[in-house]
Amino acid sequence: MGTLDIIFKYRDGLIAGLLVTLRLCLLIWAIGIGFGSVLGFYSARSLFATRILRFCSFFLSSIPILVVLFWLHYPAQALLGIVVQPFWTAVVAIGLINIFTVADIVRPVLQQFPKQYLTAAKVYGIPPGSIIRHIQLPLILRQIIPPLLISQVTMLQATLFASLISVDEIFRVAQQINSTEYRPVQIYTALALFFISICLPLNGIAIWLQKRFSHDLSES
C-alpha cells in the first residue's frame, strides 16, 4: 500500500485531524499576532515595559514548548482544580509562546524606526494620518512581515506537540493510523507532504519579502 493509498483509505480521519490542526493553528496565530502586536507596541513605548517583556521572553524561551504544554495540562489544572479540554490547553500554551514571539518581533522594529523619516514628513507639512498611512505603516510592515511569517511557520510546526496531550490533530491521527497499518514510511511521508505544502510556500514568501523589502529600506 502506497502513500496515496493510505491517504485515500484514511481520508476521513486525516481530514478531521487536518481540520483540528488548522483550527488550532489559526487560533494560535490570531492570539499571537493580535495580543503580541499590542504587547510589542506598548512595550516599545517605555523602558520599563521593554525590560519586563525581554525578561518574560528570555524566561519563556528557556523552557521547551513541551514542558509549558505539560505543565499547563497537568499541574496547573490540578493546582487550580479545573479541567480544561486538551485542545484549549494547547491553544493557551502555544498561543502564550506566540504572543511573546510576536511582541519580540514588533518591539525592536518600532523602537528602531528611523525618526528622521517622520521629521522630514513633518517638515513637508504632511498630515499625521498620511504620515502613518504612507510612511510609518509601510516601513514598519516591511520589516515585520518576513520574520513574522517565519515565526508563524514555527508555530504551525509546534502544534504537533498538542498530540502529546491527546489533541486529535493530524500527527496524532497519523500515529493512530500507523499503529493499525504499521507503515511508518508511507504515513509519515504523507504527513511531511502536508507540512511541506503549507510551510514551504510560507517560508519562500518570507525569504522573498525579506530580500525585496531589505532593498527597499536602504536609501542608497
Added chain:
Amino acid sequence: MLIVKNISKILSGKEIVRDVSFDVNPGKALAIVGPNGAGKSVLMRAVSLTDPPTSGEIGIDTHSFAFPALNNGTFTPPWPQMTVVFQQLFLWPHMTLRENALLPLKSPSAPRDGVERLEYFIDLFNLRDVVDRRPNRTSLGQRQMAALIRALVLKPKWLILDETTSALDVEQTQRVLCLLKELKQEAATGIIFITHLLGFAAALADEVLFLDGGQLVERGEVEILTDPKTDRMKAFVRLIESVESPSKTNFHLLRASKIL
C-alpha cells in the same frame, strides 16, 4: 524676516553651537561656510526647528520661538512655509522619487499647481528617466535633486539647504544655482544654505557667515570670501582654493597645513 538671536546647542553635554546670531530678509540668501565639525549642520537643524536650540530665540516672520521652550517644550514650527533639504536627504526609501515629491502635496498648505511644478522640475533637472525608481536605484546626485524637488514643490517662503549640491556635477550645480537665484529674486524666497563650494556661495549668497568651533567667526557680504578679515577664515579660504585649483604652490600650502 528670519531672525536668529544668541542660539546655542548642547549635545551630549558639549556645546556644539555657541551664541550665534544672524538675520535673513525675504528674497536674500545667507551662505554658511566652515570646516567639517564646525557645527554648521547642527546650526541648520536648530534654525529649522527640527532639532531646536538649547537656548536663544528664533523669529520667523510673525512666529517667535524662545528656548528653552515654555509649555512643556511644545511649539508649532512654521513648516512647510519653512522647508529643509537635509544633508542625509531622508527620502522615504519605499517610494519612488516621484512619490517622494508627491506626498508633500497632501499638505493642506500645498500649492494647487504642485503637480505642474513637479513635472517642470523633473524636466529641468533631467530626471525623467529615473523619477519612477526608488532611491536605492538612483545615484546620489539624482537623490539630491529629488530631495530638492520635494522641498520646492511646496513653494516654501524659507528654504534651508544643507550641502544640497555636494554630489552634483558642474552642469547640475549650475541648474540648481540658476533655479535658486530665480526663486530668490522672483518668489522672494529666503535661503540659508551650507556649502563647501565657495564659488557657489559667491554666486548665490548676499551674505556669508563663517562658522568655526561652533562660533560665528566672521560675517559679512560675499566679498569676505575673497577678502576675509580674520586669520581663521583666511586660512580656510586659502585651503579651499588650493583644493579647488591645485597647483604646485597649493601643493606646498597643503603640506604646510599638515594635510599631506
